[in-house]
Amino acid sequence: MMRRIWAVAEVVLRGWLRRKEAYVYIVLLAGLQLAVASLGGAAGGGSSLYLFDAGLLLTWFFGWAVALHAGAAELPGEEAHGTVFLLLAKPLSRAELIVGKWLGAWLAVTLCTLAFYAVTLIVAYSAGVAPPLGALIQAGVLHLISLAVLIALSLALSTRLNRDAAVAVAIVAALALYLIVPRIPQLACETHGWRVGALNVLYYGLPHLELFDLRRRVLHGFGPLPGGVLATLAAYGAVWTGALLMAAWLSYRRRRFQRDRLLE
Amino acid sequence: MAALSFDNLGMRFRSRGAEVVALDGLTLAVEPGVVFGFLGPNGAGKTTAIHILLGFQQATSGAAYIFGRDVRTPIARQRIGYLCEHPDAYRFLTGREMLRFAGKLCGLAGGRLEDRVAQVLEEVDLSAAADRRIATYSRGMRQRVCLAQALIHDPDLLILDEPTGGLDPLGRQQIRRIIGDWRRRGKTVFFSSHELSEVELVCDQVCILNRGRIVAQGAPQMLPAAGESLEQFFMRTVSGAAEAAGRLA
Numbered sequence: 001m002m003r004r005i006w007a008v009a010e011v012v013l014r015g016w017l018r019r020k021e022a023y024v025y026i027v028l029l030a031g032l033q034l035a036v037a038s039l040g041g042a043a044g045g046g047s048s049l050y051l052f053d054a055g056l057l058l059t060w061f062f063g064w065a066v067a068l069h070a071g072a073a074e075l076p077g078e079e080a081h082g083t084v085f086l087l088l089a090k091p092l093s094r095a096e097l098i099v100g101k102w103l104g105a106w107l108a109v110t111l112c113t114l115a116f117y118a119v120t121l122i123v124a125y126s127a128g129v130a131p132p133l134g135a136l137i138q139a140g141v142l143h144l145i146s147l148a149v150l151i152a153l154s155l156a157l158s159t160r161l162n163r164d165a166a167v168a169v170a171i172v173a174a175l176a177l178y179l180i181v182p183r184i185p186q187l188a189c190e191t192h193g194w195r196v197g198a199l200n201v202l203y204y205g206l207p208h209l210e211l212f213d214l215r216r217r218v219l220h221g222f223g224p225l226p227g228g229v230l231a232t233l234a235a236y237g238a239v240w241t242g243a244l245l246m247a248a249w250l251s252y253r254r255r256r257f258q259r260d261r262l263l264e
Numbered sequence: 265m266a267a268l269s270f271d272n273l274g275m276r277f278r279s280r281g282a283e284v285v286a287l288d289g290l291t292l293a294v295e296p297g298v299v300f301g302f303l304g305p306n307g308a309g310k311t312t313a314i315h316i317l318l319g320f321q322q323a324t325s326g327a328a329y330i331f332g333r334d335v336r337t338p339i340a341r342q343r344i345g346y347l348c349e350h351p352d353a354y355r356f357l358t359g360r361e362m363l364r365f366a367g368k369l370c371g372l373a374g375g376r377l378e379d380r381v382a383q384v385l386e387e388v389d390l391s392a393a394a395d396r397r398i399a400t401y402s403r404g405m406r407q408r409v410c411l412a413q414a415l416i417h418d419p420d421l422l423i424l425d426e427p428t429g430g431l432d433p434l435g436r437q438q439i440r441r442i443i444g445d446w447r448r449r450g451k452t453v454f455f456s457s458h459e460l461s462e463v464e465l466v467c468d469q470v471c472i473l474n475r476g477r478i479v480a481q482g483a484p485q486m487l488p489a490a491g492e493s494l495e496q497f498f499m500r501t502v503s504g505a506a507e508a509a510g511r512l513a
Contacts, residue, residue, distance in 0.1 A: 004368065004369055018356040082350065082352045083352055083354060085318075085351070086346070086414075089346035091342045091369070256320070257321065
């Protein structure tokens with residue numbers, strides 16, 4: 001079983017390394033960081049930390065963009081090219097296909113994100129910023145865990161939607177989770193009755209992506225998180241990834257494949 | 265034990281408010297070692313039956329078996345190789361990488377996998393282009409690499425859906441040669457085709473499907489009346505069945 005999952009993941013990874021998207025993202029991030037750096041240089045001293053802040057923000061959201069794209073592209077791509085028929089005719093279960101796709105996309109996104117961090121660090125060091133490495137590594141690890149959750153989310157959406165629709169819905173869902181879910185308690189304070197209960201259900205029932213964001217900690221030099229907290233956050237991410245992959249499998253396991261040119 | 269069998273297979277679905285009967289109580293058994301032609305006009309239900317056999321769709325009634333195993337279990341697909349109509353492969357891979365991937369999915373590894381990859385590349389005449397990306401292959405070469413991935417684990421049953429569609433005469437001849445080799449090795453080949461002249465050349469048994477039902481079955485040389493070609497017999501059978509269905513309606 002693991003051998004088949006790994007075979008699928010390997011092909012996904014190879015595809016990402018051989019296509020141009022990943023390199024376009026890296027060049028775009030480097031270009032943006034250099035543009036921000038040149039603006040910071042023009043603004044004079046004291047702007048280095050803001051520059052690093054902007055770099056981390058760009059790295060964070062570029063990681064998201066690649067993850068949502070990678071997760072949503074795989075299954076619809078197989079169907080559009082007809083390769084899904086060759087795959088599913090093999091002794092490969094749909095669960096193995098989904099886990100293999102997720103694993104391959106996560107490995108590809110991990111490589112991309114590490115390249116993003118490398119670009120950010122080069123720009124930061126050249127601007128004279130020396131970020132705390134312990135906290136930065138933890139921030140990177142939690143970022144990668146959040147990307148695992150996002151890939152599972154977009155993969156689950158792509159079992160029912162086409163690639164573009166899955167990317168669009170996943171972006172909206174991810175931004176809502178990141179920006180709105182942490183503010184639900186404030187909303188709950190301003191309302192009453194059954195709405196408070198409904199908001200509490202949403203607050204505890206949806207994933208909290210903001211928990212994986214350690215950028216403030218890195219910027220303000222608060223030092224690394226205790227190991228237990230890091231492990232709990234990693235377990236939280238793993239549980240959500242598992243739940244979303246399960247949802248993807250439930251949606252995909254009885255999916256009928258119809259391709260006009262194949263149907264008679 | 266039959267290489268593949270359909271037991272009262274039914275497939276109905278709704279399309280734009282109307283009920284479509286794709287398969288209507290299809291019952292068929294194909295014995296091992298036979299080259300079996302699965303014929304029928306467009307919309308007869310051939311591809312639907314093949315898709316159910318491969319687990320791409322679930323039948324609404326009845327069951328399908330491969331070497332006695334229910335097709336709904338992935339393990340049933342261990343002994344089959346499949347080539348779909350207008351197949352495509354991962355264009356960013358080389359031919360050799362594509363075959364390695366297919367082999368790994370079928371449980372091959374190490375030296376055995378490498379041996380099979382080399383053997384199958386030779387069989388489909390792609391050894392010279394094995395390390396080129398599939399994106400650079402011609403259509404015929406892509407068809408052959410897809411056929412090679414179906415053969416990689418030396419399956420006992422080969423399912424081909426319109427295998428020669430869009431191929432030039434040379435490509436068709438090559439597919440016929442591979443089917444012939446497969447038969448000599450005692451393997452079962454089940455294929456759907458519109459090319460009746462080809463069917464006559466390679467098949468031991470055929471069945472003609474129309475509107476989800478079998479309307480004729482037997483050896484391709486025995487089915488037509490004296491002086492009639494298989495194509496004429498096919499036209500007569502299919503149009504006769506359509507007229508009968510029209511009268512019933």
